[in-house]
Amino acid sequence: MLTPAVLTEVVVQLSGAAEPAGLLPARQQMALSLGWHIVLACFGVAFPAMIFVMHLRGIRRDDPVALGLAHRWAKVSAVLFAIGAVSGTVLSFEMGLLWPGLMGTYGDVLGLPFAFEGLAFFLEAIFLGIYLYGWGRIPPKRHVLMVLPMAVTGIVGAYCVLAVNAWMNDPTGFRIVGGEVTDVQPWAVLFNQQAFLQFAHMWVGAYMLTGFSVAGVYAVGMLRGRRDAHHRLGFMVPFVFASIAAVTQPFVGHVLGFGLDERQPAKLAAFELAETTESPSPLRLGGVLVDGEVKGAIDIPVLGSLIAMNSPDEPVPGLDTIPEEDHPPVNLAHLAFQAMVGIGTLLAAGVVWFWFQRRRGRDLLERRWFLRSAAVAGPLAVVALEAGWIATEVGRQPWIVYGVMRTPEAVGDYTASLWWLLGVSTVVYAGMTVGAVVVLRSMARRWRAGEVDLPSPYAPEVSTDKTSTDKAEAGR
């Protein structure tokens, strides 16, 4: 996806002489921190519901396998939510540090949804504390309910953040008179027209990412011969969530895209790689735009008009109808968009096939090729989600608030030394990724070895216990 040609184009487009030196590093910084956080945000949104179902099953059916899985997932979520909380904080800071022009001018326009998001995050953090530390300390029937508020706050929080993003794509709730922002209507921003659809798209995407990722862990276990009830259940619950989400997503995405030709014609033209206005427009698979010429694309006639415009002949407005200075980086938006759609379609087809076969009495969990596919479905869902965000964010450029404020106007007063921040951040995020992987893998290893509570290695009872100390030493 990130071919050298695309990268060069991005660099050339973004580092024009007129642009502030801090713009490109600020955008890359935002992309890194948002791209990293969004994966954890998905777990924050979708994992609690899966834990709830598993935990409830454990209590209702007195099922020790389900209870064990819920207990482990809770511990995993403790690690994931911690790094999710701090990486989310990074974004709050960066809104002001990197984009003071946006926040100073439009802070009181776009701020209210963030206030409600903060509220949701508050409740999430509180109930996370209660739920995680409540194992064995709160009566089970009350305890299981403590995870439920997190599933709800995930909805509220995601809605609020997406309301702001939808507002950036389709600004509303204010007027500009004589260069001044006036007549601010914060509630109109919170409930703007595109907010619900954008939220639905992201919310369903979060269930896909989390569901496929968690199920994939157990698919790998089954591939390694661990075919017990624990692995089957650990696969099945998240896979059911992911399946429902995967077959819903194409419809949500399609509805969200409808009307994009009027809201953001440049974004649509970039998605569809429509250099000129063709009637009917083809669906252009792959390909890049080089010097105004489409190269290497496979055109499927009429399908572009059908999908993008819901019409057999209505054309996708071409880039040639839009002033040059309002073009987004076309190739990146196009390829990212198609990567998202392609992977989403593949995942939807995959789950339909699985459940179809299951109805016919064939269990694909017995097939190694299916387990391998299920194992890569998680990473694929991550790629699709990232690609979707790249598509919509890059596709909105050069605007930070579409049609109202250009991204160079929003960026802070920085020199090229801002690249240092990106360098340091890359190291920190890489370190956090390694730390999380090391810790989560070691947790899984110890669970397989039969440990349950995973006491910290510096706990006094361990350091005075000869055998455990030896084990800790040996593990180093």
Place this chain on the structure above:
Amino acid sequence: MSLEVAVAAALFVGVVAYAVLGGADFGSGFFDLTAGSSRRGAELRTLVDHSIGPVWEANHVWLIYVLVIWWTGFPESFAAAMSTLVLPLLFALLGIVLRGASFAFRKYAETLGQARLFGVVFATSSVLTPFFLGTVAGGIASGRVPLDGTGDRWASWVNPTSLFGGVIAVGTCAFLAGVFLVAEAARRGQNRLADELRVRALLVGVVTGVVVFAALVPIADDAPTLSDGLAGRAAPLVVLAAVAGLATLALLWRRSYGAARLTAVTAVASVVSGWGIGQYPWLLVDEVRIADAAGATATLQGLLVAVGLAVVVVVPPLAYLFRLTQSEEWSRH
């Protein structure tokens, strides 16, 4: 109370809550850092794990609350502070990230070596983060953040008021954590640990108290507006901070740990409120007043709705969480 001042008050309640609740979590890093070797410090580090584990994320959200209300209610001043104070804010942010991540990693670390590594990162970043946040407060309080344009990105936080602000922040965090940890250890019946912590909490308390009141001298020159406020409107809070601080030391001395928690919170809340009341009515001292910095009226009203909703839906579960962590069942593990 005008709408603008009401929103500013709600914002400042968040600052005080973060300084006290988040501060106590950060402060535990000081005791973790100085707990000694893995064997000697194991008991204290486990206590730190248990006492801040369930609550640190909830306490951390106060910071988000402050940021969001600030940028929504007073957008231009937020953008101005962020632009000028970018360096200490980035350092604080780095500390926040490293603290949270390494705390979670350490809890589930497999080997002592890993736990040591994550532990050092957790403890060091816990001490450094409040320092940088304190310098931010000092930069604003001493009038070094211009509303228009970008101020000096170094002098705005490397100056007497900021440096004292940073040290006071570290000190008050450690002081709170010391008192809370002593009380926690005593409640769990870890008397040897409680006695050890008691001595260190007393020391931290004395040093912090001295620094807080010594700071009044350089602030008189460096931040005259704040200094006038502290001598005037905020004077009762300065007195209250002194009384509550001394009372805490006396209560620690007499091993009345439960009551010491209350006075310690009162002392720190008074110090922080002293700053806020002291610089009233300025939002950015000598640059912009609260009334002039506010955003759209409809947004301020919306914010108060959000704050009201927070009182109704957040406070009860938060109280439940705190009550659980203080209950007998939660102390057994």
